Amino acid sequence: MADMNRRDFFKVAGLAGAAGLTACDVQTPVEKLYPYVVQPDQLKPGIPTYFSTICGGCASACGAVAKNVEGRTIFLAGNPDAPSGGGLCASGVAGVQDIYDPDRVLTPTAGGSPKAWDASLDALAKAIAASKESGKKVVWLGKYRTGALGKLITDFVSATGGQELHWEPLGYEALVKATELAFGLSGAPRYAVDQAKVIVGFGADFLHTWLSPLAQAKGWAAARDPEKGGFVAEYYEIAPTVSHTATRCDTWWTVKPGAEAGVAMALAKLVATRKGSDVAKDYLASVDPAALADAAGVPLAKLETLADKLAKETSIVFPGGPATNGVNGTHLALATLVLNAVCGNVGKTLLLTQRSNLGKVSSYAEVEALFADLAADKVGVLLIDDVDPVFSLPASVNAFATLEKLQNLFIFSNQVTDSFTGNATVLPPGTSWESWGDAEAVVGQYGLQQPTMTSLGDTRGIGDVLLGLAKTLKLGVTAPVVEAAPAEPTDAAPAKDAAPAKDAVAAAPAVAAAPLLIGGKVAVASFEAEDFYRYLVGYWHQNVYTPAGASEPFDAWWVSALKRGGFFASRVEESVSLLANLPKGEPGAATTNSTSLVLFPSELLFDGRNANKAWMQEIPDPVSGYTWGTWAELSPGHAQKLGVTEKDSVVVSANGVEYELGLRISKGLPDGVVTVVLGNGHERGNRYSKGWGHNGFRFVKAEKDPVSGALSYAGIAAEVKRGAQGNPRKGMKGSESMDHRPVALVSNVDDVLSGKHTETSSLAGIHRIPEDPRLVAKGMHDMFPEPEHPTYRFAMAINLDTCTGCGACQAACFSENNISITGPDQHLKNRYMNWIRLDRFWEGDGEHPDVRFMPAICQQCAHAPCEGVCPVVATYHNIDGLNAMIYNRCVGTRYCANNCPYSARRFNFHTYRWPEAYQLMLNPDVSVREVGVMEKCTFCVQRTRYVKAEWRGKGAVPDTAWQKLTACAEACPTQSITFGNAKEEASAVSQIWKTARAYELFGELNNKSGVRYVTKLSFEPVVYSHHGGGGHGEDHGDGHAEAPAGHAAETKPHGAGAGAGADHH
């Protein structure tokens, strides 16, 4: 070393350093961050902006609030100010996946290749003009639309002399027709469930997919909550099958498929007799309850007991849903409306003034006729607005082949659908979260839809397209043209008064007839409007603002409507009575098929429109527990006859279509009925919708209800035989029986109402150690006292009675917490990442299904079994009572997950990657997890931190800031989840925790969990006993003295006396 001088040292060191650096593989590409040149006013990095809007997912147009972070809408929640209230359904929450759909249509295309807007619209204008010349029709086939866009479409189509059809596959033709026949009104009733003490369903899936599920679920939850109304609604389901909604029923009477209307008529007659009412006298004159009950297979005595209740109490009767609407659907709907009228529900629970705005619903018969016209080459141009006829029409219509022949097919769609033929020109309108719009889903309730972010693609709204076309085609003038230019000066001053997301709105003050101007352009609901935004404002000025007679100037009114998410004025129910000349009731004929196929909509995928959303595929169906595919259901008896179990598949064939489907055995079906779920089986679509399962719509026979023209999805003659492939999903849902364990507990309604359970947690826990008063006095009653939580002990209460299993909490959790999508193969090994696992237990039999949903999440135990066993302290107990996770510290021993009695932990078995588009959807407040790391529910720690930071220095955080803070609680449509601080005596969660119905899951393990469940309610006698057993009360004398009401609860469906519970051993 002696001969190395300083210069040599630097040479060598420099060379070695350079060599070392060269050897480094720079894998991360250089990214540059550019600041905004002009930062938008409302944008503060890290602080989200919220926009009130409406969800465009279905016709019920629920209010929504979109959370926008740095220009991207990343979370959707319900709008508490809207009539739908807080909460949003699962598919609504998953609306962000429409925006970031990785295979979304972002530019107009023709025949699959991009075509510029101008060229596409030029082609459309020419096609319309040519079609008019050649005497062919221009036809609009679209989804249900109301409000400004609905009017614009109607005006446009009528100006072109075309035909307008608004049809959805699982639509409401029968109910709309029946409403017209019964009351002479256009639309459908609105069902206000909250006041009903008796609920009767004839198959409508009113909590999940039927009419306005969010509002109905909310009403139902209120009717089930003894704390709210002092009563608990009893729910009778009279239908061939137990729908997802009917899993919540108290009593289920099986009806022979097709004969439901007769039961409704018989009930109406029985109630009318009891009440001495002469409502619908003629209609009921010839009704013979005994004969009808007999024909439907329901014992008359049962109907009579129900009629007794209906005659006394406020009630609500639901019709059949699309799934149970057979060819007699209208008569069933009519009979239920008559029954409601006889019960005196009109104006109370059956609202007709504030009815559902479904007046423009077209029937399936009209759509069928359209396809006949198309086949006969009578149609020049077909415009399709966000429906997928190829996917949802029966095979006999031959929709794809017919559309393929049509040269001028224009489809407004953001997602790839089965209807994309080679000739189709696809015009992406932008999702409802990126564009202006409105809806009047309920008469008089106006929801306003505003863009919550800039469109991701080169999109143009339907309204803008139609207005442009109207100008090109010089379509009829519907309002006097007002030149915009003269009014220009009045615009300058109020323009600063900015509306949240777009140009300022200015009403010309004082001058009555002066046109409304925005940015110097006239805002009017006619073809003269410059763009759809101005059309919308004009429409609202004319149809909402002016009739409302608001005192404030329009611009202020408009801004507040935008902030609120619409204009919602409650109306007084006008008295409506049944028409005198009701058609003769048609009881319907019970099916004679040896095996009948009933199709039912997937709760999450609905009619297939949500299949493109990965979360909707990923969240298990609440009842079957299955994901990513199509399955068939059979009754246990039927399965036994075929010699199949859930390990097998069955081959279902009907109308020449044959599918091999995995089997689920459901106690909610009679023998001889096979049900198949709809929603999957897309032939064209995005990466999530294409290729999973089979399209159940292909089974449909194209049989119509002669009165309404609705398509029958029930009572299809089918054959079922054993399949060879087996059911890959067999292990996906765990056990459907609680195995006599105290998991999802029940309380008897009378016990609860009479205050029989007064002790906290008297129902819960087994084998509690008897407490010695001397030790308690010394504060020594627990060897393991709760760790110190100085200010907060974050806690949750989940109501098992009002939980409908809808999956909204799961979707919200996916969205908020950047939860990975693992895909179908991983699901077969139970490797879902869903932090909320929904257990379902089908405890009852026959008449009393007693299905219990159990959203199992991390219980944030104060004595968490997971914490002690982690060798590296990657999970620990924090000062707020949370089991915190340090993802970077996790080695992945998975010991914590083994030791969790609630199986609440999820492991990253692989690097689950998001498609690039979904990365824009990620919540920047939550880190994404890598392979080999454990994760779980954190009670949305990022949100609790945010609230704490917000309130720092401002005093104590009010309980209202906590109650619906977590994503699941915020989304829950029935508000079954309450969050809060258990250290605060007065907090809502503490109050619920104190009620007798609240219990800790597996409380006997003394984990001191931070979640308590509120028992499900049952009208059946309940035996409260040790873990479902009985007969060993004597030797636990002391324990009983401490907790007199006993412990775990179990239903004895047929009135078994106390203590008669069979020992489980």
Place this chain on the structure above:
Amino acid sequence: MQAAQTYADVNRDVLRPLFKPTPLWAGALALDLVVLAFGAYCWAYQLEWGLGVAGYTPPVFWGVYITTFVFWVGIGHAGTLISAILFLFRARWRTGIYRASEAMTIFAVITAALFPIIHVGRAWYVFFLFPYPNQRELWPNFKSPLVWDVFAINTYLITSTVFFIIGLIPDIAAVRDGSSGIIRKVYNLLCLGWRGTDNQWRHYMAAYGFFAALCTPLVLSVHSVVSWDFAMAQTAGWHSTLFPPYFVAGAIFSGCAMVITLLVPLSKIFEWEEYINVWHFEHLAKLCLLTGSVLTYSYGIEHFIAWYSDNPYEWGIFVDRATGNYSWVFATMVFCNCIAPLIWWSKKMRTNLYVLFAVSLLINVGMWFERYNIIASSLAHQFDPGSWVYYQPTWVEMGILAGSFAWFGMWFLLFVKLMPAVAIAEIKEAMRPPLKHDHVEAA
């Protein structure tokens, strides 16, 4: 014992197989390395794609790897039991077999030590489990049984390796004495220049006795600690105070069976019937009978307590194990561990080499399935019925399992060629000392 004629005979017999690769040995090693390579490939595949390539079906988060880990730790028990405890009890029959079984112990523990690394989700961070000083002042969680495991296994590995090496010193010297060149130099180094002086022998015997005493509690502690991985958890089917003695008995049971499995062919191939023979195997079989009875009793008591406790979760597990998805595992376990060894109650059977070998193999299989039964079936049938699943291993897990046997086999094959697998010094000690008149007679 049929003693060899002279000390020189012992040296000749024991040292004969060293350093001369026979075709059988070379073939066995080649085959072994192929299997090992496949196991290594499986692990590499798992590191690349994530643990998902194994069959884990949540909430079954532990499976074949932990099963195999416990299996090898269990195997590692018999060696120290034989070398240390039986040494203290002066059981003469240990002399011939203790060297090989001690080697087995060390190789088994080395094999077992791989599995926690293979098992974890992020193997590259496994050093987090060690309490190394670091800038962030992060320490492992000393409450976690997995950290106890780290200490227990490492203590056991270090102590038994030292004990093993001490026992080897005089024998390495014997190898040195019969060799030349580089081998002589290496072995001279390994035996620390052993010359066999009285003084050296005195110190040697004291050291050996000291380490035997030190190892004795470890025999009991290691598997007790391993059993706490389960017993300390809340999981039904694991949460039992019975586990430590039950696991220790099971470990000795499987370890002794493994000794029989290894030494029956070894003594045959190396023609060591004089040193390792039925007399030894019979003793091992008797030990198996004892520990097997303890195990059978434990199985019974486990079920009894589960029933008697009236705990629905415990009882649910035990009913499910016997009748549910995993009943085939349960049946295999009961047959191999409880029923098959009963044949050894017959003296004729426990002195028949074929029967000994066959039953010892069955016990090995049974003991692997016992751990599989405890781990998989308990996790698949947890508290909440909504989370019940069925877990099945994949080819990756089975490949790594096979690889672990190959890894163990590789060490053992190398050992028998590089070190005297029978303790020369102790055999000589047990022989009648050569007296002057012997030479006279011989002369």
